[in-house]
Amino acid sequence: MTVNANQKVLKKALGIGLSAVMGMSLLAGCSSNANGNTNTASNGGTATDGGSKERVTLKVEIFDRGNSPAPYTITNNYLSNMVQERFGDPNNIDVEYVPVQRSEEVTKLNVLMASNTDVPDIVFTYDSSVFYRYAQQGGLTDVGALLDEHGPNLKKFLGEDTLAFGQLDGKQMSIPGKRAITGRYTSYIRQDWLDKLGLPVPTTTDELYTTLKAFKDKDPGGLGSKNIPMGMALAPAQFETLIYSFIKPIKGDLTYGQRYELPLHDGFKDAMQFLNKLYNEGLVSQDFSLDEDKTQLSKDIQNGNVGFWSEDVDNIFYAEGTLDNLYKNVPGSKVTAADVLTNANEGNKYIKSRYASNGMYIMIPKSSKRAVEAIKYLDWMASDNNLIDIYSGVEGENYDLVDGIPVVKADVAQEFADRLFNAGDMAIISNGKNIGDQATNEKAWISGFPERNQEMLKQSIDIANTDTVGPIVFGKPIEAESKYGTTLSDKLSVIIVKTAMAKPEQFEAVYEQEMKDFMSLGGTQLKEELEAALKDL
Amino acid sequence: MSKVSYLKRYWQMYALLSLPLIYFFIFRYGPMYGVQIAFKDFNLFQGIGGSEWIGLDAFREVFNMREFYTSLRNTFMLNFLDLVVSFPAPIILAIMLYEIKSAWFKKISQTILYIPHFISWVIIGGIVYQLFGNQSGMINEVLQGLGLNPIPFLTEKGPWLVTYLFTGVWQSAGWGTILYLAALTGVNRELFEAAEVDGATRMKKIWYITLPSIKPTIVTLLILNLGKMVSIGFDRPYVIGNTAVREYSDVLSTFVYRIGLESGQYTLATVVGLFQAVVGLVFILGSNYISKKMTGNGII
Numbered sequence: 001m002t003v004n005a006n007q008k009v010l011k012k013a014l015g016i017g018l019s020a021v022m023g024m025s026l027l028a029g030c031s032s033n034a035n036g037n038t039n040t041a042s043n044g045g046t047a048t049d050g051g052s053k054e055r056v057t058l059k060v061e062i063f064d065r066g067n068s069p070a071p072y073t074i075t076n077n078y079l080s081n082m083v084q085e086r087f088g089d090p091n092n093i094d095v096e097y098v099p100v101q102r103s104e105e106v107t108k109l110n111v112l113m114a115s116n117t118d119v120p121d122i123v124f125t126y127d128s129s130v131f132y133r134y135a136q137q138g139g140l141t142d143v144g145a146l147l148d149e150h151g152p153n154l155k156k157f158l159g160e161d162t163l164a165f166g167q168l169d170g171k172q173m174s175i176p177g178k179r180a181i182t183g184r185y186t187s188y189i190r191q192d193w194l195d196k197l198g199l200p201v202p203t204t205t206d207e208l209y210t211t212l213k214a215f216k217d218k219d220p221g222g223l224g225s226k227n228i229p230m231g232m233a234l235a236p237a238q239f240e241t242l243i244y245s246f247i248k249p250i251k252g253d254l255t256y257g258q259r260y261e262l263p264l265h266d267g268f269k270d271a272m273q274f275l276n277k278l279y280n281e282g283l284v285s286q287d288f289s290l291d292e293d294k295t296q297l298s299k300d301i302q303n304g305n306v307g308f309w310s311e312d313v314d315n316i317f318y319a320e321g322t323l324d325n326l327y328k329n330v331p332g333s334k335v336t337a338a339d340v341l342t343n344a345n346e347g348n349k350y351i352k353s354r355y356a357s358n359g360m361y362i363m364i365p366k367s368s369k370r371a372v373e374a375i376k377y378l379d380w381m382a383s384d385n386n387l388i389d390i391y392s393g394v395e396g397e398n399y400d401l402v403d404g405i406p407v408v409k410a411d412v413a414q415e416f417a418d419r420l421f422n423a424g425d426m427a428i429i430s431n432g433k434n435i436g437d438q439a440t441n442e443k444a445w446i447s448g449f450p451e452r453n454q455e456m457l458k459q460s461i462d463i464a465n466t467d468t469v470g471p472i473v474f475g476k477p478i479e480a481e482s483k484y485g486t487t488l489s490d491k492l493s494v495i496i497v498k499t500a501m502a503k504p505e506q507f508e509a510v511y512e513q514e515m516k517d518f519m520s521l522g523g524t525q526l527k528e529e530l531e532a533a534l535k536d537l
Numbered sequence: 538m539s540k541v542s543y544l545k546r547y548w549q550m551y552a553l554l555s556l557p558l559i560y561f562f563i564f565r566y567g568p569m570y571g572v573q574i575a576f577k578d579f580n581l582f583q584g585i586g587g588s589e590w591i592g593l594d595a596f597r598e599v600f601n602m603r604e605f606y607t608s609l610r611n612t613f614m615l616n617f618l619d620l621v622v623s624f625p626a627p628i629i630l631a632i633m634l635y636e637i638k639s640a641w642f643k644k645i646s647q648t649i650l651y652i653p654h655f656i657s658w659v660i661i662g663g664i665v666y667q668l669f670g671n672q673s674g675m676i677n678e679v680l681q682g683l684g685l686n687p688i689p690f691l692t693e694k695g696p697w698l699v700t701y702l703f704t705g706v707w708q709s710a711g712w713g714t715i716l717y718l719a720a721l722t723g724v725n726r727e728l729f730e731a732a733e734v735d736g737a738t739r740m741k742k743i744w745y746i747t748l749p750s751i752k753p754t755i756v757t758l759l760i761l762n763l764g765k766m767v768s769i770g771f772d773r774p775y776v777i778g779n780t781a782v783r784e785y786s787d788v789l790s791t792f793v794y795r796i797g798l799e800s801g802q803y804t805l806a807t808v809v810g811l812f813q814a815v816v817g818l819v820f821i822l823g824s825n826y827i828s829k830k831m832t833g834n835g836i837i
């Protein structure tokens with residue numbers, strides 16, 4: 001009760017308390033800042049500080065996939081030391097890597113960009129709308145002149161075509177990486193199931209339907225309710241391949257590049273109708289709507305429950321990967337890579353999607369004071385043998401040179417293999433092993449896989465390169481993409497799931513309703529803008 | 538007592554109090570600086586100060602988005618159903634636990650009931666998929682084995698709601714008993730003895746002694762829950778929800794995540810956040826007022 005009786009005292013004490021708190025929180029704010037700085041500073045430190053006054057620090061983003069093998073860390077490893085030794089020290093630069101979790105790359109990048117002072121000098125993203133947004137908000141350095149002055153090797157390596165992806169209104173606002181391999185998806189079928197039923201490998205979409213029916217009715221795997229004639233997931237590798245085999249590309253072998261722009265194509269409805277039929281007849285994974293990361297699908301494939309499926313071209317071939325596991329789990333099983341899905345709306349060609357020839361967008365924030373050093377770093381990476389050294393390690397220990405192609409040694413020691421755990425993430429200017437033309441790149445790529453799987457991977461790549469349709473490059477941001485992109489890509493998933501799972505007699509109504517929704521959520525604006533941009537090309 | 542001696546005597550109390558106060562200022566009031574983003578065309582590179590004021594434009598945009606209303610409706614719907622289903626669960630459970638006479642059995646039961654609370658929603662999500670999937674789920678596998686049709690627990694709206702609510706009860710009911718049990722320890726045992734002498738049955742005792750004694754706790758928690766009607770946790774709807782039931786599972790928090798963090802439209806996300814805060818305040822004040830009128834108990 002004394003407290004109540006002394007209201008005045010309380011108020012005063014509270015006042016004191018409050019001001020003390022405010023003061024402390026200000027202090028806390030400062031100290032936390034200071035901490036932040038020291039933390040990031042200590043992240044690098046791969047080399048001792050040089051005596052020279054001009055020694056500067058270059059901060060470079062690096063994807064952290066949480067897979068650093070001991071004794072390495074994501075910021076201090078074989079490759080980071082190599083960069084420091086070969087590029088940093090001669091140029092009086094401390095190269096410091098700023099790890100960003102792979103899975104929350106964009107969110108973390110947004111935070112870094114907003115911080116202005118903590119942002120690395122080199123950042124990157126795969127998402128073109130993120131790049132355009134930063135560029136439009138004035139957050140990026142125009143690197144055109146810098147490239148001319150400090151990046152001759154880099155320019156030569158990337159070429160004008162690739163560089164064009166990074167331009168906005170004629171200004172070079174980012175440096176796109178170069179993609180070594182543009183093939184994306186391949187389909188696979190269980191040869192042992194076909195053999196058991198005496199069926200040939202289907203060669204058209206219609207034949208596939210008949211084959212799937214047979215898989216379902218005759219159950220060659222003897223699986224009962226676990227039998228999945230066609231593996232499906234709510235993931236691009238599965239639904240995109242299916243949709244591409246029905247849509248009419250907008251412009252020859254080019255079409256709208258964003259996934260959520262698929263519903264704007266003629267033939268999209270046919271694709272949904274086909275999926276609806278497959279679903280209702282129990283021919284595709286019944287739980288595909290829950291499987292956005294393909295976990296269930298790979299599990300089903302590995303357990304031998306799936307007869308036909310499509311996947312990213314390389315996905316199943318890794319050591320101890322899907323294919324290895326399937327062969328181990330189901331003795332006698334055999335998989336064939338097959339080009340099956342024909343597109344009746346496009347001359348029965350095996351239409352499928354391919355990547356644009358660029359990789360990620362490499363950007364230098366406007367607030368960076370090390371733009372010159374950043375370009376020098378990228379130029380260094382593109383010059384001499386550096387890219388191969390980053391990708392392939394040490395000749396004789398990690399790889400042998402066969403016909404000018406670095407072929408990964410089959411019996412490479414773990415210690416040496418560990419050097420390259422983050423090679424793909426270090427070589428930001430090159431997505432995949434860029435050694436020469438596409439065929440050479442593919443060879444080099446294949447050589448990194450277990451020998452037993454190389455032959456089929458080669459077939460896979462050939463299939464993935466057949467009748468491909470690439471993205472149209474507008475060379476300017478489509479406003480509606482940055483505005484409605486997330487909403488619409490979410491809506492695309494809903495369209496696929498809803499129309500697939502509707503009863504066949506309700507398909508029309510559901511499809512109409514969902515498409516009306518899609519258009520009203522921004523699809524209309526997107527369509528208009530895309531069509532206008534198409535005319536300006 | 539003079540002011541000086543008062544302070545001398547109680548300064549430790551104030552020092553202790555200052556810690557939570559600091560917490561609130563740094564983590565609860567400090568971020569409010571960012572609320573102004575709702576009224577600005579937020580540019581990442583200009584910062585909050587440098588961005589231009591746009592008045593209520595962003596509010597107009599949000600209130601014109603159909604998704605906003607869907608997620609608002611779902612937020613209310615899921616919270617309301619949760620209140621109906623999940624709110625009474627811990628009360629019933631607490632009373633049952635209180636009635637258990639065997640001490641060791643009571644302890645074991647409590648521990649078992651608490652465990653789900655410590656499991657992350659991501660893991661619960663995994664369990665739910667394994668249990669309730671159409672083709673891969675355990676329950677449906679059993680049903681199919683018995684020659685019955687599978688129940689689409691996760692992919693149809695109605696059954697999904699049941700799954701959502703059930704997992705909520707499973708996860709939180711045990712933990713929710715703690716406050717009630719704490720309130721029950723304060724009940725005078727003599728009341729029960731007196732009731733027994735008067736020949737009261739167990740149900741009568743629960744009705745006339747146990748329940749009234751935890752009434753203030755129930756009311757307080759009810760008010761707090763009502764205040765949270767418009768705010769909803771992110772993990773549960775995000776993890777349990779899926780594309781097939783998006784019409785029901787899209788709530789304000791997942792909406793904010795999508796437009797704010799994923800597509801970088803911070804202004805719109807802040808508008809929704811501010812809206813939630815204002816409506817939440819109205820709700821909590823309103824339910825407090827009503828409760829004070831009706832029961833004489835309130836929290837403010």
